[in-house]
Amino acid sequence: MKLASKHIFVTGGAKGIGEAIVRDAASEGAAVSFIDIDVTAGEKLAAELNNAGQKTLFVKANVASFEELKSAFDQAVSKFGEVTGVVNNAGVNSHADPVTMTDKEWDDFFAIDMKPVWLTAKLALPAMRKAKGGSIVNICSIHGRLTYPGFFPYGAAKSAVLGLTRNLALDEGKFEIRVNAVSPGYILTDLTKNWLKAEAGREDRANSIQPLGRMGQPGEVAKVVTFLLSDKSTYVSGSDWAVDGGLGARSA
Numbered sequence: 001m002k003l004a005s006k007h008i009f010v011t012g013g014a015k016g017i018g019e020a021i022v023r024d025a026a027s028e029g030a031a032v033s034f035i036d037i038d039v040t041a042g043e044k045l046a047a048e049l050n051n052a053g054q055k056t057l058f059v060k061a062n063v064a065s066f067e068e069l070k071s072a073f074d075q076a077v078s079k080f081g082e083v084t085g086v087v088n089n090a091g092v093n094s095h096a097d098p099v100t101m102t103d104k105e106w107d108d109f110f111a112i113d114m115k116p117v118w119l120t121a122k123l124a125l126p127a128m129r130k131a132k133g134g135s136i137v138n139i140c141s142i143h144g145r146l147t148y149p150g151f152f153p154y155g156a157a158k159s160a161v162l163g164l165t166r167n168l169a170l171d172e173g174k175f176e177i178r179v180n181a182v183s184p185g186y187i188l189t190d191l192t193k194n195w196l197k198a199e200a201g202r203e204d205r206a207n208s209i210q211p212l213g214r215m216g217q218p219g220e221v222a223k224v225v226t227f228l229l230s231d232k233s234t235y236v237s238g239s240d241w242a243v244d245g246g247l248g249a250r251s252a
């Protein structure tokens with residue numbers, strides 16, 4: 001049990017990579033609190049895991065609202081005690097045009113894909129500093145370093161997540177709090193499947209560039225996250241873990 005006695009708080013945990021993170025952390029002995037805007041999926045997942053004897057709590061909350069985030073975080077602490085690990089996973093894609101994108105659309109997007117990394121730190125750090133320990137894992141993307149036409153400003157948000165990871169890692173290291181990023185490549189979740197389906201031939205092209213000959217599964221990201229949340233990674237901080245099957249090593 002890599003996460004026995006840990007309490008992990010996961011955003012966007014009802015589906016996709018977040019769901020896999022919730023499942024892996026719970027199966028490794030953690031109490032897992034997770035939030036999502038998809039109530040049906042969130043409640044179903046929590047019921048399944050709790051019925052199997054694992055410890056989870058689902059709370060409906062939108063990461064773009066600090067009030068909702070704080071209320072969910074407080075409920076998690078009341079149920080399982082102080083949070084020892086946070087996974088910032090909730091995120092959406094953006095395919096905007098820099099001319100027609102509105103101010104509000106920009107703010108709404110960064111409120112989901114970037115700002116919550118700070119907001120969850122604001123909530124979790126006081127107890128982590130007191131306890132002199134904790135682990136924060138930010139789900140970034142291969143787009144944090146290399147991007148693709150038509151993803152404006154997703155690459156900017158994910159690059160900012162990497163920057164926030166470095167800032168937090170440097171400032172919180174003195175409290176023995178570790179902060180790392182995990183950057184997936186193509187992982188087969190609804191987000192990716194919808195994008196792949198949106199243009200004829202896109203899926204074949206995407207498969208043809210994969211060094212491992214296939215795209216990844218959510219559970220393959222979750223295992224790396226569990227490692228970073230665990231005491232198996234006590235000297236790992238400020239880093240970005242690529243889980244992209246080697247795609248980031250490839251030149252066009």
Ligand SMILES: NC(=O)c1ccc[n+]([C@@H]2O[C@H](COP(=O)([O-])OP(=O)(O)OC[C@H]3O[C@@H](n4cnc5c(N)ncnc54)[C@H](O)[C@@H]3O)[C@@H](O)[C@H]2O)c1
Nearest residue numbers: 012015016017036037062063090091141184186187189191
């Ligand atoms: N799938 C990939 O190939 C891939 C690659 C690189 C990075 N990522 C990143 O991984 C993370 C998860 O992606 P995914 O593919 O699992 O997506 P997904 O759409 O399958 O799942 C995202 C989950 O987050 C929830 N969510 C969305 N907006 C939310 C909000 N405002 N508040 C709370 N919950 C919200 C959704 O309801 C859903 O349950 C994202 O940050 C994404 O940018 C994914």
